[in-house]
Amino acid sequence: MIAKVINVTKVYGSGQARTEALKGVSLDINEGDYIGIMGASGSGKTTLLSIIGCLIKPSDGEVYFDKRRVRDISDIELSRLRGREIGFVFQFTDLLGNLTVLENVLVPVLFHDGQIAEKKKYAVQLLEKLGLGYTLNTRVRALSGGERQRVAIARSLINRPRILLADEPTGDLDDAASERIMALFSSVSAAGTTIVFVTHNKAFVKYASNVYEMGDGRIQRILK
Amino acid sequence: MNQLQKVRWLARRNFIRGSFSNYAAMILVAINALAFFGYYLHRFLPNPLYTNERAAALQAAEFILLVCIAMNFLSLIVIFWLITRGRYHEMGLLRGIGARRIFIFSLLFVETQMTVFCGMVLAALLGLGLAKMGFEALQPFFGDMAADGAFVKALLAFLAAFASAEIIAMLALLYPALKICRIEPHSALHNRE
Numbered sequence A: 001m002i003a004k005v006i007n008v009t010k011v012y013g014s015g016q017a018r019t020e021a022l023k024g025v026s027l028d029i030n031e032g033d034y035i036g037i038m039g040a041s042g043s044g045k046t047t048l049l050s051i052i053g054c055l056i057k058p059s060d061g062e063v064y065f066d067k068r069r070v071r072d073i074s075d076i077e078l079s080r081l082r083g084r085e086i087g088f089v090f091q092f093t094d095l096l097g098n099l100t101v102l103e104n105v106l107v108p109v110l111f112h113d114g115q116i117a118e119k120k121k122y123a124v125q126l127l128e129k130l131g132l133g134y135t136l137n138t139r140v141r142a143l144s145g146g147e148r149q150r151v152a153i154a155r156s157l158i159n160r161p162r163i164l165l166a167d168e169p170t171g172d173l174d175d176a177a178s179e180r181i182m183a184l185f186s187s188v189s190a191a192g193t194t195i196v197f198v199t200h201n202k203a204f205v206k207y208a209s210n211v212y213e214m215g216d217g218r219i220q221r222i223l224k
Numbered sequence B: 001m002n003q004l005q006k007v008r009w010l011a012r013r014n015f016i017r018g019s020f021s022n023y024a025a026m027i028l029v030a031i032n033a034l035a036f037f038g039y040y041l042h043r044f045l046p047n048p049l050y051t052n053e054r055a056a057a058l059q060a061a062e063f064i065l066l067v068c069i070a071m072n073f074l075s076l077i078v079i080f081w082l083i084t085r086g087r088y089h090e091m092g093l094l095r096g097i098g099a100r101r102i103f104i105f106s107l108l109f110v111e112t113q114m115t116v117f118c119g120m121v122l123a124a125l126l127g128l129g130l131a132k133m134g135f136e137a138l139q140p141f142f143g144d145m146a147a148d149g150a151f152v153k154a155l156l157a158f159l160a161a162f163a164s165a166e167i168i169a170m171l172a173l174l175y176p177a178l179k180i181c182r183i184e185p186h187s188a189l190h191n192r193e
C-alpha cells in the first residue's frame, strides 16, 4: 500500500462561494498500480490527485501515505515526500521561466541528495524519450504548450519517484506525442513506479490497470 | 553540492535572467550606500574649518541624508514586496515539487545578496565619479583628505556604509520573504492569472 484515501471530502471557500469538490471518496493505491481517472470537468479529479500528492489537506476523512497519516506529518517531512517520493505533473503546466529546458528538469534534484551534474545524463535521456532532445538549452519561455508539458513530465520523473501523479499529462498534445508519453509511462510503470493519471481521452484507458470515473465529487463507476 | 550551493545554483540563474525590478533595487541600494558613505565620512572626518561656521547648514545636510536613507528603506520594502508578490506562483510551484520553506527564504536571501553586491559596485563607481567631478563643491562637508589618518577614517566610513546598506536591504527583505515562504504548495495548482 503506498497511499490510502478514506472517505475524504474537500470543501473550498465558504458562504456563497462554498464548493464541495469531493463528497466522500475512498481509494486504495497499491505499489505498482497504474490507475486512470476520468470524469467530467469539475468532478474533483485535480482535487483528489492533489490530496493524494500531499499538496492540499482534505476537509474531512483520512489520507495515508506510506502507512503514515498525512495530517500527522510535519511540513518539512511533507516537502521531503513531495520532492523524493512523489512526482507531480500539474494540470496547468508550470515551469520556471528563467531556466532552460534542461535546468527545469533538474530543479527537483535541488530537493534531493543527488548532485545536479550526476543527474544531467538521466535528464537528457528523459527529454529525448519525450522527443525534446533538440531543445535542451532553450529558455522555456519560448516553448509551445505541448513542449512545456513534456518538460514538466520529465521534471516529475527526474528523482525517480515511487508514485507519479499526472493531471492530464496529454492535455495539450497531438495523438503522436500523447502516445509517446503513454509509452514512457508504461515503461516507468513496468519498472515498478506507481502511476495515477487523469485523462479525458478514452483511448488511454487501455494502458491503465484500473480506471475510475468520477462525477460530482465521488467515484461513480469503476470502468476497469 | 551542499544545500547552500543548491540554493545558489538557482539564485544565480534567477538573478542573471531576472526581472527589471532587480535593477531598481540595485540602484536604490547604491544610492543608500552613497548616502551612508557621505554621512559616515562627515561624522568621522568633519571639516574643522567649517564645522562651527556652518553648523546649521551641515546639520541640515546630514538630516537630508538620513531622510534619504529612510525613504530608500521604505522604497526597498515596497520593491521587495512587489518582486516577491510577482513570484507567488513560482514559489508555490517550488513548494509543490519539494522545496522547504527555508529553501524559499534562502533563495530570496541569496538573490538579494547578489543585488546588494551589484548595488555596492555601482555605488563605488558612482562615488568615484562624484568625487572626481564635485570634490570642490563637497569640500565644506568633509575634512582634509590628505591629513594624517584621513585615509583610514575614509576607509572606515566606506566599510560602515557598506555594512549599513547591507543591513537596510536585509531588513527590507525580511517581511516580504517571511510572508512568501509561508506559501502553501497548492498555489501551483491553479492557472497563472
Ligand SMILES: Nc1ncnc2c1ncn2[C@@H]1O[C@H](COP(=O)(O)OP(=O)(O)OP(=O)(O)O)[C@@H](O)[C@H]1O
Residues within 6 Å of the ligand: A012, A013, A019, A020, A021, A039, A040, A041, A042, A043, A044, A045, A046, A047, A048, A091
Ligand atoms: N482553490 C479552489 N477554490 C475554490 N473552488 C475550487 C478550487 N479548486 C477547485 N475548486 C472547485 O472544485 C470543483 C472541483 O475542481 P477540480 O479542479 O478538482 O475539478 P476537475 O475534475 O479537475 O476538473 P477539470 O477536468 O476541469 O480539470 C470545481 O467546482 C472547482 O470550481
Ligand SMILES: [Mg+2]
Residues within 6 Å of the ligand: A045, A046, A047, A091, A167
Ligand atoms: Mg483538473
